[in-house]
Amino acid sequence: MSSVDWDEDDPFEEQRENIENPMRRLLFEFGRPYWFSVTVGIISSILARALDLLPALLLAVAIDAIFGNAAFAEQVPLVVLPEAWLPTTPASQFWFVAIAIAGSFALGSIFHWVRNWGFNAFSQDIQHDVRTATYDKMQRLDMEFFSDKQTGEMMSVLSNDVNQLERFLNEGLNSAFRLVVMVVGIGALLFWLNPQLALISLAPVPLIGGFTYVFVKKIQPKYAAVRSSVGKVNSRLENNLGGIQVIKSSNTERFESGRVEDVSKKYFDTNWEAINLRIKFFPALQLISGIGFVLTFVVGGYWVLQGTAPGPFTGALEIGVFVAFIMYTQQLVWPMAQFGQVINMYQRAEASSERIFGLMDETGRIDREEGADDLEVRTGRVEYDSVSFSYEGYESRDGAEAGRQQETAADDPVEADRPDEESELIIDDISFEVEGGETLALVGPTGAGKSTVLKLLLRLYDVDDGEIRIDGQDVSEVSLPSLRRSLGYVGQESYLFYGTVEENITYGTFDADRNEIIEAAKAAEAHEFIQNLPDGYDTMVGERGVKLSGGQRQRVAIARAVLKDPDILILDEATSDVDTETEMLIQRSIDDLTEDRTTFAIAHRLSTIKDADTIVVLEGGRIVERGPHEELLENDGLYAHLWGVQAGEIDELPQEFIERAQRRTARTQARNTDD
Structure with a gap:
């Protein structure tokens, strides 16, 4: 296996570059249905933080009025209350302040709970909607999209990137409103208590703003690189876990450990660059915030001790007000430092949202216009009319993707079925007809384009030129759901989903009952072995x-295809993994299944398709022969030679056929070596 260049650019880079204001788009597109919960969260956050600021203010009242000589009713926090409500004796004033402080803590805790409910509900709802919408979009994309994306990269978007959004919408957004309320509230109170000293306390704020701006500009590209490297790590791990049997049988554990170490080190280096910048920013931010606290303590303390205003300041500073300033300035230091954390979460979420919306804005070549007519299958007649197809425009073959394709060629019949000819066309101007109820077989050497021909019928790809028609209806002009409901596909990779045998047989025909399932299994010669499984x-x-x-x-x-009972059946190496005896039994059932329906079959074992009504022989994406089995044998062409290979008549094959096979093999090996 060739090594993959994991230093390539982010596979979602092109999509990300076209995304503007991703966070605003996130909130407007996905947040609108949940305005109530976030509004409750915002209002509760404001009220909770306002109540958090009240104890320090009430403490200033107690110090200056109860323990000092100031008039209780004239204290700043109390001037908004009717004087008749205020106690007059020191003892009653003390208990009034104590109860007010306790009440602010109790009521504040309620608002904190409501705030957390609002923001958590908001974030969880959006996370759910984004993940499901992103997956729904992803699974509806053309095969072209998946040709240059690895499973781990897409899993990274659906999992890691969506989770980053949830973290910001919950913790980040929650913290942002909390910090705004704290900074604005504390700033307003400080100016209310003493505007002159407030200028000293808030002096570091502009410096913090400028420092944060520089941090944001530097950290943003680093987080984008981190999100990309996470996808590469996931891709390597998913690739290796999926191929664990090959790794073990090839004794390549050490080699694969090295490859995992390489991508992990790349992630480590990329992430460490972001961490290194972040761990420098936060202490510096806290230091700058602390300057305001020190200045407040020095200037305010001197003011109280001397009893006169220092320097250009005027007026008196009460001890209680000074204590309130110290407490509020101390409370201001932590929000200022936390502001960096909010920016940090925002930048991570923005990088993730760019990848998410880049994926959601992806468009494919296959038209899915709303309102397309449904396919109506009458006899099942299929026509290929001058059909040509190439992968140009679908995908770019960079080194990393080529390496992945080489490793997974056995799992991708399209990639394994690419032609060996120099032409860029995979399918080159082919035309044939299949009457309703007939069976047409496609044969040819590896890379002839057999599987691609049938995937064009399924519209996993669209033709470049020509038309494919079913009962006169161009498949590109009918709705995809109706087309694929009419087609049953059994490929050479028999993919089963995690679940029970029954769930896999009924996949796509979910309303089938047990009797129908058993009949389908019997038709596929599967019932007997299923009965012998531990839980049937x-x-x-x-x-x-x-x-x-x-x-x-x-x-x-x-059995899944049998249960679906499609109008047109596609069998792509459907018996490639069974022994000869089982193949004979399955073939007998398939013959019954295909008797009254249009059937396409691909098989390297030519004995399984020799009874087809028509056999089309492909080479290099072109039709080189067609006809029934006996006629093709008499023609002594490519089909007859392939038949001779399987019959063991190697010595009787013409030298020209052997040389052409050698050239095809050499080109395939050269392509894999280059990859």
Whole structure:
């Protein structure tokens, strides 16, 4: 396997570059339905923080009025209350202040709870909607999108990036409103108590603003790089875990550990750059904030001790007011320092939202216009009319993607089926017709374009030129759901989902009852082995059906197609993983299944398709022969030679055929070496 260049750019970089104001878009597109919860959170946050500021103010009242000589009713916090409400004796004034402080703490805790409920509900609702909307968009994208994205990278968007949004919308947004209320509230109170000393206490604020601006500019690209490197780590781990059997059988554990170490080190280096900048910023921010506290203590303390205003200041400073200033300035230091944390979370969330919206704005070549007519299958007649197709415009083949394709070629029939010819066309001007109820087989050497021909019928890709019609209807002009409901596909990779055998058979036909399931399994020669499983049809098949053999997985996949009862059946190497005896049994069932429906079949074992009504022979994306089995044998062309290979008649093959096979093999090996 070739090594992958993990230093490539972020695979979502192109999408991210086109996204403007991603956080504003997030709040407007996904936040509007949940305005009530966030509004409750904001109002409760304001009230909770206002109550948090009250104890220090009441303490100033107690010091200056109860323990000093100031008039109780003339204290700043109390002038808003009717004088008749205020106590007149020192003892009653003391208890009034004590009860007011206790009440502010009690009422504040209630508002804190409501605030947390509002912001948590808001963030969780948006996180859920974003994740489900992103997944729904992703699964509806064309195959072109998945050709240059790895599973781990897409999982990183659905998991890590969405979680980053949740963290900001909950902790970050919550903290942002809290800090704004604290800074604005404390600033207002300080100016209310003593405007002159307030200028000293708040002097570091402009410096903090400028310092934060520089931090934001420097940290933003670093977080974008971190999000990209997380996707690469996930991709490598997902790739290796999926291929663990190959790793073990090839004795390449040390090699793969090295590759994981490489991508992990890349993530470490990228993340450490961001961390290094962040850990310098926060202490510096706290130091600047602390300057305001020290200045307040020095100037205010001198003012109280001397009894006269220092320097250009005028008037008197009461001890209680000075204590309130010290407490409020101390409370201001931590919010100022925390402001950096909020900016930090915002930058992470913005980098993640760029990737999310970049994915959601992805467009494909396949048209999905609303209102397209549904496909109406009458006889099942299929026509390929001068169809050509190439991957140009679908995907770019960079080194990393080529390496991935080489590693997963066995799992991707399209990639494994690319032609060996020098032409850029995968399918080159092919035309054929299949009458309703007939079976057409596609054969040819590896890379001839067989699987691609059928994937064009499924519209996993769209043709470049020509048309594919079903009963006269161009498949590109009918709705995709109606098209794919009419087609049953059994591929060479019999993918099973994590779940029970029954759940996998009924996948796509969810309303089937047990009797229908059993009949479908019998038709696929699967019922007997299913009965012998520990829990029969309720047996868990494991991740990707790992608890079943390849042949068992294929029979379950065939049973799934049988249960669907499609108008047109596509069999792409549907019996490639079963033994000869089981293949004979399955083939007998398939013959019954295909008797009255249009069927396409691809098989490297030519014996399984020799009874097809028409056999189309492909080479290099072109049709080189067509006709029934006996006629093709008599023509002594490519089909006859392929038949001879499988019949073991190697010595009787013409030298030209062998040389062409050697050239095809050499080109394939050269391409893999370059990759």
